[in-house]
Amino acid sequence: MSSLRILMYCHDRAGLSHTMRTMMVASHLAENLADCSILVLTDLSIIGRLKFPGNVDYVHLPGIANKYNSYQYRGNLNIELDETLTIRRKITKSAIKTFHPDFFIVERDPIGMQEEMPRLLAFVREHLPKTKLIWGLSDVIGDPDMIRRDWNREDFYRALEQYCDEVWIYGSQEIFDQSHNYQMPATVAKKCYYTGYLRPPRATSSRVHKDIIGMRQNKKPYVLLTTGSGAQGFELIDNYLRSLERNGNAAHFQSVIVTGPMMPSREKALLKDRADKLPGVILHRFSKNVGQYVKHAHLVVSNGGYNGLCEILSYRKRAVIAPPLAPPNEHLLRAEIFQQLGIVRRLPPRELSAERLNEMVHSSLFGGPELTVPLDDVRVPLNGLDKIVERITVLGGLKSRALRQAV
Numbered sequence: 001m002s003s004l005r006i007l008m009y010c011h012d013r014a015g016l017s018h019t020m021r022t023m024m025v026a027s028h029l030a031e032n033l034a035d036c037s038i039l040v041l042t043d044l045s046i047i048g049r050l051k052f053p054g055n056v057d058y059v060h061l062p063g064i065a066n067k068y069n070s071y072q073y074r075g076n077l078n079i080e081l082d083e084t085l086t087i088r089r090k091i092t093k094s095a096i097k098t099f100h101p102d103f104f105i106v107e108r109d110p111i112g113m114q115e116e117m118p119r120l121l122a123f124v125r126e127h128l129p130k131t132k133l134i135w136g137l138s139d140v141i142g143d144p145d146m147i148r149r150d151w152n153r154e155d156f157y158r159a160l161e162q163y164c165d166e167v168w169i170y171g172s173q174e175i176f177d178q179s180h181n182y183q184m185p186a187t188v189a190k191k192c193y194y195t196g197y198l199r200p201p202r203a204t205s206s207r208v209h210k211d212i213i214g215m216r217q218n219k220k221p222y223v224l225l226t227t228g229s230g231a232q233g234f235e236l237i238d239n240y241l242r243s244l245e246r247n248g249n250a251a252h253f254q255s256v257i258v259t260g261p262m263m264p265s266r267e268k269a270l271l272k273d274r275a276d277k278l279p280g281v282i283l284h285r286f287s288k289n290v291g292q293y294v295k296h297a298h299l300v301v302s303n304g305g306y307n308g309l310c311e312i313l314s315y316r317k318r319a320v321i322a323p324p325l326a327p328p329n330e331h332l333l334r335a336e337i338f339q340q341l342g343i344v345r346r347l348p349p350r351e352l353s354a355e356r357l358n359e360m361v362h363s364s365l366f367g368g369p370e371l372t373v374p375l376d377d378v379r380v381p382l383n384g385l386d387k388i389v390e391r392i393t394v395l396g397g398l399k400s401r402a403l404r405q406a407v
Helices: 017-032 081-099 116-129 143-156 156-163 212-220 234-250 264-274 291-297 307-315 330-340 354-365 384-396 400-407
Strands: 002-009 036-042 058-061 104-109 131-136 165-169 192-194 222-226 254-259 282-285 299-302 319-321
Touching: 002 017, 002 081, 002 384, 017 058, 017 104, 017 131, 017 307, 017 384, 036 081, 081 116, 104 116, 104 384, 116 131, 116 156, 116 400, 143 156, 165 384, 212 254, 212 291, 222 234, 222 291, 234 254, 234 264, 234 354, 254 291, 264 282, 291 307, 299 307, 299 354, 307 319, 307 330, 319 330, 319 354
Parallel strands: 002 036, 002 104, 036 058, 104 131, 131 165, 165 192, 222 254, 222 299, 254 282, 299 319
Antiparallel strands: none
C-alpha cells in the first residue's frame, strides 16, 4: 500500500493545456516522491495517447466544453448537460471516496465552475477534512478587468477562501502578481504560493527524430510553428503558409508545423494539403517530439500558450509570439509581459498577416532587431516542478525520494 495518494482533477474548456500541465506535474511527483500513487481525472479526449509513468493512472470523464463567459456546453454524449454533469460528479465522488487522497489538486479554468466544482470541493471538505485541497493556476489567467469581473460573478474568491488550503500559481510574483492584479482578498492572497514556471522534461539526446536529421543534412535553419492544442491555431498557420507560398522556392529556411490535435479535421486537412506542396515544410497534427523540435529549432513561432512558452524558456529560444484575440486574452497578456521583458517578439492579433509574419520571421532569423535581453541572461524561475515537490513534502510531512536516498 502506498503511503501518499494524490488525486489530480483537470478540465480544459477548449484545448489540452490544463491536462498536459497536470501530467507534467504528476510525472515529476511520481519520480521524486517515494511510495506515492497519483490518479488523474480528466475529460481530455486523447488522454489514452499520452505516456504515463509508473504510479500514475487516469480516469476518463465524459467530455464537456463551454465557450468563455457564455455557459453554452457541448458534450460528446447526446444527452442533456445536467445528465453529463451528474455522471461526471458521481465518477469523481466515487474516485474521491475510494482513493481517499492525501492531496486533491484542481487544475482548471474557474470560469463556468458553478456547474460542477463547488459541490466537489464541499464534498472533499466534508468527507475528507484532512485532505489538502490545492487549486493550481497558470502564470496569468487573462485581462485583469475581465478576470476580476468574472471571478466576482462566479464567487471564485469565496470558493478559494472557503475550501482551498493553498493556491499554487505556476509563475513568478515578480513577473505578474496575481494577488495584486486580480485584487484577491487578503484571506485568499495569503494562500497563494508562486512555484515558478514549470520546466518541461528535457528532450533526450540519444534519439533524434528523423525529421530533424533530414533538416540538419539540408543545412538550412528551421522554424518551428506550434499552436498548442490547435483549437485556435488555424489563422496563424494559414498566414504562415501564405507567406511561404508567396516566397515559392526562395525560402531560406525550413519549417516544421505542429497543428495540434484539437484542430478541426477539415481545417487540418486544408493546411496539410497546402504544406505538402511546399519544399522544406513538414506538417504534423500531433507529435510527442515537440520538445525535440524546440530544442533544435533556430526560431519558434507560437500563439503564446503557457506550455509552449515554458519550452521556449527552457531551451532559450528566440520566439515570435502571435497570440489570438480570445477573451479573457490570456495568451495576449502573456505575450505582452514577455515582450516587455525582452524575451520574445510579439505580433499583435490585429497586425497578423502573411506579410507581417514573414517580416518578423526573417528579421528574427537573419540579423534583424536583437532581443532587448540576451537569452542567456534571462532570469525567469523555471524550478516550478521542484518547488511543487518541496511543497508537497512540507504540507504532507514527507521526504522526497532524493532525500531518502541520501539518508
